[in-house]
Amino acid sequence: MSVAFIFPGQGSQSVGMLSTIADENPEYGEIVTSTFQQASDRLGIDLWNLVKNGPEAELNLTKNTQPAMLAAGYALWQIWQSKEGVIPAVLAGHSLGEYTALVCSEALDFSDAIGLVASRGRYMQDAVESGEGAMAAILGLDDEAVIKVCEDTAEESGRVVSAVNFNAPGQVVIAGHSDAVEQAVTLAKNSGAKKAIKLAVSVPSHCSLMESAAEKLAKKLESINIERPVIPVINNVHVTIENEVDSIRDSLVRQLSHPVRWVETINKMAAEGTKQIVECGPGKVLTGLNRRINRQMPAHAMFDTATIDKVFEELS
Numbered sequence: 001m002s003v004a005f006i007f008p009g010q011g012s013q014s015v016g017m018l019s020t021i022a023d024e025n026p027e028y029g030e031i032v033t034s035t036f037q038q039a040s041d042r043l044g045i046d047l048w049n050l051v052k053n054g055p056e057a058e059l060n061l062t063k064n065t066q067p068a069m070l071a072a073g074y075a076l077w078q079i080w081q082s083k084e085g086v087i088p089a090v091l092a093g094h095s096l097g098e099y100t101a102l103v104c105s106e107a108l109d110f111s112d113a114i115g116l117v118a119s120r121g122r123y124m125q126d127a128v129e130s131g132e133g134a135m136a137a138i139l140g141l142d143d144e145a146v147i148k149v150c151e152d153t154a155e156e157s158g159r160v161v162s163a164v165n166f167n168a169p170g171q172v173v174i175a176g177h178s179d180a181v182e183q184a185v186t187l188a189k190n191s192g193a194k195k196a197i198k199l200a201v202s203v204p205s206h207c208s209l210m211e212s213a214a215e216k217l218a219k220k221l222e223s224i225n226i227e228r229p230v231i232p233v234i235n236n237v238h239v240t241i242e243n244e245v246d247s248i249r250d251s252l253v254r255q256l257s258h259p260v261r262w263v264e265t266i267n268k269m270a271a272e273g274t275k276q277i278v279e280c281g282p283g284k285v286l287t288g289l290n291r292r293i294n295r296q297m298p299a300h301a302m303f304d305t306a307t308i309d310k311v312f313e314e315l316s
Contacts, residue, residue, distance in 0.1 A: 002089045002090075002273045002274050002275050002276075003086050003088045003089060003274070003275065003276050003278060003315060004088050004089065004090045004091065004092065004269045004274045004276075004277045005077070005088040005091050005104070005277075005279075005280050006091070006092050006094070006097065006101075006277060006278070006280065006286055006290075007073045007091070007092075007093035007094070007097035007098075007101050007104070007279075007280055007281050008069065008073070008093070008094055008097050008279060008281040008282065008283060008285055008286050009069065009093065009094045009095035009096035009097040009098075010062070010065050010066065010069065010095065010201075010205075011201075011285060012069065012281060012282045012283040012285050012286075013059060013060070013065050013068055013069055013072075013282060014056075014282060014283070015051070015052070015053065015054040015055075015056050015059055016051075016052060017051060017072055017282040017283075017303070018032050018051070018072050018075065018076075018282065018303075018304070019051070019052050020304050020305065021079075021304055021305050021308075024304075024305040025305045027082070028079050028308070031075055031078050031079050031082060032075045032079075035071050035074055035075035035078060035110075036048035036051065036071050036075070038071075038110060038111060038114070039067055039068075039070075039071040039110075039111075041111075042111045042114045042115050043067060043114060043115070043118055045064075047064075047067060047068060047071060050064060050068070051068050051072070061121075061125075062122075062124055062125050062202075062203055063118055063121035063122045063125060064118075064121070065121065066096050066099075066117040066118060066120060066121040067114045067117050067118045067121075069097070069100070069281065069282070070096070070099055070100050070103065070113060070114060070117050071114065072281055073093075073097065073100035073104075073280055073281040073282075074100055074103050074104065074110055076280045076281060076302060076308070077100075077103075077104045077280055079308055080280065080302070080308070080312075083308075083312055085311075085312050085316075086315050086316070087231070088231060088278070089231075089232070089273070089274065090231065090232045090233070090234060090241070090269060090272075090274065091104060091105055091229075091231050091232065091233045091234070092233060092234040092235075092236075092265050092269070093233075093236075094236070094260060094262055094286055095165075095205065095206070095236065095255070095260050096117060096120075097281065097286075098233070098235060098236055098252070098255065099113050099116070099117050099252075100113075100281070101233045102226075102229065102233055102248070104231070104280075105229035105230055105231040105232075105233050106227060106229065106230045106231075107226055107228065107229040107230075107233065107248060108224070108226060108227075109225065112224050112225065116220060116221070116224055119216075119217070119220050120213070120217055120220075120256075123212075123213035123216040123217055123220075123256075124203045124205065124210060124213045124256070125202075126212075126213070127203075127209060127210055127211075127212045127213040128202075128203065128204060131178060131202070132177060132178060133175070133176070133177065133178060133202060133203055133204035133209055134175070134176070134177070134178040134181040134182070134198060134199075134201070134202075134204060135164070135173055135174065135175040135181065135198070135199045135203075135204055135205065136173065136174050136175075136181050136184070136185050136196055136197060136198045136199060137171065137172075137173050137195070137196070137197050137199060138171075138172050138173070138174060138185075138188045138193050138195075138196050139170060139171055139193060139194050139195040139196070139197070140170050140192065140193045140194030140195065141170065141172070141188060141191060141192060141193045142169075142170065143163070143166055143172060145191060145192075146163050146172040146174065146188065147162075147163050149174075149184050149187050149188045149191055150162045150163050150174055150176075150184055152187065153180055153183050153184040153187055154176070154180065156183075157179065157180050157183055159177040159179060159180035160176040160177050160180060160204075160207055160208055160209050161174055161175070161176030161177065161180035161181055161183075161184045161207075162174065162175065162176060162207045162208070162259075163259060164205065164206035164207050164259045164260065165206065165259065165260045165262065166259060166260065166261050166262055166263050166264070167260075167262050167289050168262070168263060168289040168292040168293050169292060169293065170194075170292075171289070171292070173199070175204035175205055175206060175207040175209075176204050176209060177209070181198065181204075185198065205256070206255070206256065206257065206258060206259055206260055207257065208257055209257075210256045210257040211257050213256050213257075214253050214254070214256040214257050217252070217253055217256060218249075218253045221249045221252060221253065226245045226248055226249060227245070228243050228244075228245070229248075234268060234269070235248075235251040235255070236251070236255050236258075236259075236260045236262075236265070237251050237254045237255050237259075237261070238251065239261050239264045239265055239268055262286075262289065262293075266290055266293045266294055266297075267293065267294065269297075270294050270296075270297055274297065275297065275298075276297065276298045276299075276300065276315065277290055277297060277298070277299045277300070278299075278300045278301075278302055278311055278315070279299070279300065279301045279302065279303075280302050281303065282303050283301070283303060284301035284303065286299075286301075287299045287300065287301040300314065300315075
């Protein structure tokens with residue numbers, strides 16, 4: 001049975017995530033707290049205290065969210081390894097989650113990756129003035145219709161707005177300048193979208209406004225050691241498996257200003273023999289998306305003691 005593990009990105013974080021694991025299972029809890037201690041040591045902040053106690057606004061700062069989500073996903077992966085669970089045939093991550101996948105594949109060192117994603121978060125936040133960028137979810141329109149809405153809006157306004165996350169059939173996220181996103185939301189509704197909802201984020205990820213952040217990330221990546229993955233990782237940008245170090249670096253840089261092709265990622269897994277998918281990280285956002293993408297392929301979410309044990313039993 002071929003299994004894939006996937007890792008969520010920003011948006012799945014919450015105050016208190018993984019905290020019940022530390023309370024309910026001492027063995028699992030030791031792995032969680034040890035992982036977050038490593039991250040805290042690298043960053044010079046008490047990341048575990050922030051995750052457990054908030055404040056939420058501080059956790060939701062991009063520079064904090066990214067290392068917190070990476071640490072959470074990697075902690076769950078280490079718990080899975082401690083149980084000697086099935087080794088997945090392939091890995092992938094949604095946006096930031098791709099870094100977690102690369103750590104779990106042993107392509108990136110965990111401590112290096114924590115510092116890297118914290119820098120990535122700062123670069124993204126610095127790329128656009130506060131209030132200048134926005135994202136919105138468009139529901140009920142096909143991909144081509146959303147792309148056209150963005151193209152028409154960008155042409156009319158002279159501002160940046162584009163489709164950036166192809167998350168599931170009929171669910172596409174757009175990003176760009178705040179006024180252009182507002183205009184595109186109105187046009188999408190007029191074009192038949194069931195819903196068009198602005199997201200509670202300030203950074204317009206995966207659009208051309210992130211090009212300055214991508215340039216800084218490229219320089220940062222020059223100093224980061226990357227190895228060939230021991231488990232294949234499907235990247236967001238090309239929906240391909242890259243094993244060469246330079247190709248991995250290039251994909252991570254391009255990812256900042258290019259769309260996340262999640263539907264294609266899940267369909268690639270299915271086409272190449274994946275029978276079950278496990279979401280390894282806080283929440284179950286990706287599990288919901290995956291069930292919409294491919295209803296025939298079982299999708300599991302693993303985010304607390306009960307779900308860890310349940311997934312282990314189901315895949316054993």
